[in-house]
Every structure is written in C-alpha cells, then in structure tokens.
Amino acid sequence: MHASQSRATRSSDGPTGSAEDPYEADEDGDADVRADETRQCILEAALRHVGKEGWSVAALQAGARECGLSPAAAALVPDGEAGLVQHFVERCNERLVGELAARRAELAAMRVPDRIRTAVRLRLEMLAPVMDTWPQALAIQARPGSMPAAARALAALADDIWHAAGDTSADYNWYTKRALLAGVIGATELFMITDFSPGYADTWAALDRRLRDVTQLGKAASQARDFAGRVAAGLETFMSSMGERAQQPRPADKEESKL
Numbered sequence: 001m002h003a004s005q006s007r008a009t010r011s012s013d014g015p016t017g018s019a020e021d022p023y024e025a026d027e028d029g030d031a032d033v034r035a036d037e038t039r040q041c042i043l044e045a046a047l048r049h050v051g052k053e054g055w056s057v058a059a060l061q062a063g064a065r066e067c068g069l070s071p072a073a074a075a076l077v078p079d080g081e082a083g084l085v086q087h088f089v090e091r092c093n094e095r096l097v098g099e100l101a102a103r104r105a106e107l108a109a110m111r112v113p114d115r116i117r118t119a120v121r122l123r124l125e126m127l128a129p130v131m132d133t134w135p136q137a138l139a140i141q142a143r144p145g146s147m148p149a150a151a152r153a154l155a156a157l158a159d160d161i162w163h164a165a166g167d168t169s170a171d172y173n174w175y176t177k178r179a180l181l182a183g184v185i186g187a188t189e190l191f192m193i194t195d196f197s198p199g200y201a202d203t204w205a206a207l208d209r210r211l212r213d214v215t216q217l218g219k220a221a222s223q224a225r226d227f228a229g230r231v232a233a234g235l236e237t238f239m240s241s242m243g244e245r246a247q248q249p250r251p252a253d254k255e256e257s258k259l
C-alpha cells in the first residue's frame with residue numbers, strides 16, 4: 001500500500017512534485033539518528049584525550065579515531081573545541097540533576113542554604129578531574145561566539161539547583177535567586193582554578209563566604225530593583241574575567257588529571 005501511494009503521489013505531482021516520499025523521510029530520520037550517535041561517540045571519546053590534547057580539535061580527532069572513524073569525522077561536532085567544552089558542561093549538569101534526585105531524602109533534612117551549598121560543591125567537584133586543562137576551557141567559553149551558550153548553561157544550572165532545593169517562588173525573587181546563585185557559581189569556579197589547597201579547602205571556604213553574602217543581599221528588597229541590568233553587566237564582566245584568569249598556567253608539576 002505504501003509503495004502504490006508513493007507512486008500515485010509522484011505521478012500526480014509530476015517528476016518535480018513537492019510530495020514527500022515516506023521512505024525517503026524515514027531514511028533521512030535514520031541518518032540523523034546515526035549522525036547524532038556518531039557525534040556523541042566522538043565527544044565522549046574526546047573527553048578521554050583532553051588531559052593530553054587539551055580542549056582542542058586534536059582531542060576531537062583522537063576521539064574520532066577511537067570510534068573507528070577518520071579524524072576528519074571530528075567536523076561532525078558543531079563549533080569544534082567549543083562544542084566539546086559545552087558537551088562536558090551539559091554532561092556535568094545532567095549528572096548533577098541525577099545526583100540531587102538520588103539524594104532527595106538527604107537534602108530534605110537540610111536547611112535550604114545547606115542544600116544550595118551541597119549542590120554547588122557537588123557540581124564544582126566534577127571539575128577536579130579536568131582542572132589542569134579547565135583554564136583553557138574557560139577561555140574558550142569566554143569567546144564572543146561561545147558566551148551565549150555558556151551563559152544559558154550557567155542559568156540552567158542555577159535553576160536546577162534552586163529547584164532541587166525546593167524553591168517555590170513565583171515572583172521577581174525567582175529571577176533574583178537564580179541570577180545571584182549563577183554569580184556565586186561563576187566566581188567560585190574562577191577561584192577554584194587558582195586554588196592549590198588540599199582538597200580545594202580554600203575554595204569551599206570561599207563558597208561559604210559568597211553564599212553568606214548572597215543571603216544578606218537577597219534579604220534587601222531594594223536590591224531587587226534594576227537587578228536585571230546589574231546581572232547583565234555582571235555576566236559580561238564574569239565572562240570577560242574568565243578569559244583573563246583562565247590564561248594563568250597551573251604549575252607544571254601538578255599531577256596529571258584523569259577523566
């Protein structure tokens with residue numbers, strides 16, 4: 001039946017008709033699925049080469065070879081090294097959502113500030129295995145073409161954390177809380193890449209200080225006014241500072257990280 005319908009459609013429309021062949025549509029869909037699976041294979045494999053190759057096209061090419069493909073297949077990854085960084089960020093964010101869901105009972109027994117702190121620390125700890133190369137990743141995120149995706153991922157992360165913490169606000173506080181938390185996460189991440197204290201103890205102390213500051217700030221109603229403009233300016237400053245701070249090299253004798 002399908003074949004006769006397809007032939008009838010083509011004969012009525014003529015050889016250059018616009019009717020879509022269902023078989024061709026199915027083939028296109030399968031091709032898209034295969035391309036996406038190949039892209040995911042390359043990205044996941046490339047992460048295992050970041051320690052040696054950095055966040056680079058070379059890492060993607062190594063990932064392609066690991067997937068049994070030509071190095072040229074690295075071109076399947078949109079935006080090259082920026083796409084690799086974005087993949088890692090989104091992968092970590094998804095992993096955090098899963099971990100927070102698994103700890104729902106544990107989080108329910110905590111005060112809200114402690115839930116937030118726990119979630120932020122869990123997310124930042126995911127950077128530890130790639131910390132030696134993470135300054136390069138931050139510099140890539142700070143590029144003008146990469147900043148929008150990086151900002152969206154940061155905003156989504158802040159929203160996921162507040163949601164897991166049980167936030168039910170529906171007024172301007174919804175935006176204020178997420179904007180302030182995004183600033184805390186970004187600032188603490190920058191601190192972390194220059195922190196060589198055991199177990200990143202100084203980073204967690206800095207996180208505590210920033211969360212206390214945010215709590216104080218959030219209680220002031222006057223801070224809610226024109227916060228959108230401040231947040232926009234703050235995000236621009238944050239992303240620019242990432243590019244500057246991220247260029248600082250880590251000590252050569254730092255033990256090589258492994259994914």
